[in-house]
Amino acid sequence: MRHFVLSVLSVTLAVSLLALATPAVAQQVDFGDDEGDWSRDGECDDKRFIGEGMTQTPLLDEDIGHDATDCAKAFKAGTITLRDVVTEDLVQDGINFGTDGGEWANDNECDDKRFTGEGMTATVLLDEDIGRDATDCAGAYAAGTITLREAVTQNLIHDGINFGTDGGDWANDNECDDPRFEGEGMTTTALLQEDVERDATDCLQAYQAGTIDLRTY
Structure with missing residues (x-):
C-alpha cells in the first residue's frame, strides 16, 4: 500500500510539473508593450517571431517589443513562434542562402542582390x-x-535602346546608374561615364516601370 501511495504521489507530482512547464515557457517571452504604430491590428509585427500570425508587410526594428497584445495572442494560439536566427550557412536546392547576419535580415523581404522577383526589397x-x-x-x-x-x-x-550588360560595379542594385537616362528610378549618387551601358537590368526595369527615360539633352 505504501508503495502504491508513493507511486500515485510521484505521478501527480510529474503531471503538476508538466502543467507548470508550458506557462513557464510563455512567461520567458517578453512581449513588451503596445506602443508600436501597428499594435492591436490583429497581426504580430515583432520581427522576433515567425508564423502565419505575422503581418505580411516589411518587419521593422522599431516594432520589436511594441506589439505585445497581438503577438502574445498569436503566440498563445500557436500561429507564431520565436524565430530561430540562422547563424550557419543555409543551403537549399544547391543554393547557399548564407546566414541572417545582415542588417535587414528577417524583415519579410529578400535583400540579397543575387535574387530577383516580387519578394525582393524595393530599396x-x-x-x-x-x-x-x-x-x-x-x-521567398x-x-x-x-x-x-x-x-x-x-x-x-529594348525599344531600340541598347541597355548594354550588367558589367558595371553598381549593376543589380535596384537603381539605374547609366547617365544616358534620367528620372526618379536613377541613382542619387554621381553618374559616371564608365557606367554607360553597364547597368542593363536595373535600367531596363526602371524604363519599363516608367521611372526613367532617355535624356533629351
Whole structure:
C-alpha cells in the first residue's frame, strides 16, 4: 500500500510539473508593450517571431517589443513562434542562402542582390547583404516570389535602346546608374561615364516601370 501511495504521489507530482512547464515557457517571452504604430491590428509585427500570425508587410526594428497584445495572442494560439536566427550557412536546392547576419535580415523581404522577383526589397541592394538574409530569401524562394538573378552578359536591346550588360560595379542594385537616362528610378549618387551601358537590368526595369527615360539633352 505504501508503495502504491508513493507511486500515485510521484505521478501527480510529474503531471503538476508538466502543467507548470508550458506557462513557464510563455512567461520567458517578453512581449513588451503596445506602443508600436501597428499594435492591436490583429497581426504580430515583432520581427522576433515567425508564423502565419505575422503581418505580411516589411518587419521593422522599431516594432520589436511594441506589439505585445497581438503577438502574445498569436503566440498563445500557436500561429507564431520565436524565430530561430540562422547563424550557419543555409543551403537549399544547391543554393547557399548564407546566414541572417545582415542588417535587414528577417524583415519579410529578400535583400540579397543575387535574387530577383516580387519578394525582393524595393530599396537599394548592397553587396554587403549578399548571403546575409537567409531566412527571408529562402522563404521567398520556396514561395516562388524570387529566383536567382541571371546577369546580362550580352547587349540587351529594348525599344531600340541598347541597355548594354550588367558589367558595371553598381549593376543589380535596384537603381539605374547609366547617365544616358534620367528620372526618379536613377541613382542619387554621381553618374559616371564608365557606367554607360553597364547597368542593363536595373535600367531596363526602371524604363519599363516608367521611372526613367532617355535624356533629351
